[in-house]
Amino acid sequence: MFCVKCGKDCEEQINGLCMECFLNGRKLMVLPHHVDLQRCTNCEEYNIRDHWTKMSEDDAVQEAALTGLAVIPEAQVVSVGTMAQPQDERTYEVKVEADLDINGYMVQAEGSTLVRVKNNVCKRCSRQLGNYYEATMQIRSGEKELSDGLRDEVVRRIRDSVEQQAKTNRQLFITKVQQVPGGVDIMLSSISLARSLTKDLVESYGAESKESASLVGQSSDGIDIYRLTYLVRFPAYHTGDVLEYKGKPYKLTGLNKTGGKLLSLIDFRETSVRKSEIQDLKVLVKYDDRKEALVLSRSGNEIQVMHPTNYSTVELRIPQDAEPVEGGNVSVVQVEEELYYLP
Numbered sequence: 001m002f003c004v005k006c007g008k009d010c011e012e013q014i015n016g017l018c019m020e021c022f023l024n025g026r027k028l029m030v031l032p033h034h035v036d037l038q039r040c041t042n043c044e045e046y047n048i049r050d051h052w053t054k055m056s057e058d059d060a061v062q063e064a065a066l067t068g069l070a071v072i073p074e075a076q077v078v079s080v081g082t083m084a085q086p087q088d089e090r091t092y093e094v095k096v097e098a099d100l101d102i103n104g105y106m107v108q109a110e111g112s113t114l115v116r117v118k119n120n121v122c123k124r125c126s127r128q129l130g131n132y133y134e135a136t137m138q139i140r141s142g143e144k145e146l147s148d149g150l151r152d153e154v155v156r157r158i159r160d161s162v163e164q165q166a167k168t169n170r171q172l173f174i175t176k177v178q179q180v181p182g183g184v185d186i187m188l189s190s191i192s193l194a195r196s197l198t199k200d201l202v203e204s205y206g207a208e209s210k211e212s213a214s215l216v217g218q219s220s221d222g223i224d225i226y227r228l229t230y231l232v233r234f235p236a237y238h239t240g241d242v243l244e245y246k247g248k249p250y251k252l253t254g255l256n257k258t259g260g261k262l263l264s265l266i267d268f269r270e271t272s273v274r275k276s277e278i279q280d281l282k283v284l285v286k287y288d289d290r291k292e293a294l295v296l297s298r299s300g301n302e303i304q305v306m307h308p309t310n311y312s313t314v315e316l317r318i319p320q321d322a323e324p325v326e327g328g329n330v331s332v333v334q335v336e337e338e339l340y341y342l343p
């Protein structure tokens, strides 16, 4: 084999040329004069190859420069190095060095481009700033008012869950949390998000839910647009409350879709009950209304405590595995005149 240009014998050829003649004066790598890098002024994320990503400006600038990189078809990029030098507040000069593989030969190429940082607003932020929402969860209670404690607990649970899910889906967010008479309304960016959060509340708290849709308009291509409302009604009882079951006090220890578990405050045995049964039980003491009592002494399954309101000494039964210690505090509830240890 010989080179068609210089006539030299050569083992490898590209398009009939020896490597020397092929490389001679050839531009191996091209970078555009400039690349515009979009930055969201609200969440401060950068758009790289149509994806909004959280990263430092320095990294974003170097990534952006590489989006414009092109090499001749005969070459494969083995590795690239970049260095960004600020020109002014919004412009960087980025030098790019690349190791290229051409038919097994390693060749270096270099170039530079300007990266201009442009202010923009990403789609999620523009929706969020525009109060966009697809669904509302109306959190209410079976009682007259949703207690502050339960309201805060539910709002926190929803915030945590949305934050977690938003890590993999940027379109999920809470538009608004609004206190209303009787409870709280939570506006959400997605119907499926609201549906899954509602399902979670039904399963974890034994809440009841009702779904309704309302037509809010039509899209530009004539498709009806609906907003969904999920009414989530919490039962009057909550895990931890003491309920009256068959005339005796029980602590509600767990709830699920179909029912719950009750723990006897007399012999500390657990019983499963259906949802329809729980709904008819009377709440004797709310969990938030439990009291603390000082332990004076313990012998076996009994402790002596100081009554939290009249300071008399009272003997209480405790479960086998309970660990109250003398001088410590235990939770107790008072039902009529009787004091009970609350596990």
Ligand SMILES: [Zn+2]
Pocket (backbone or CB within 6 Å): 003, 004, 005, 006, 007, 008, 017, 018, 019, 020, 021, 022
């Ligand atoms: Zn040649």
Ligand SMILES: [Zn+2]
Pocket (backbone or CB within 6 Å): 040, 041, 042, 043, 044, 045, 121, 122, 123, 124, 125, 126
């Ligand atoms: Zn944004």
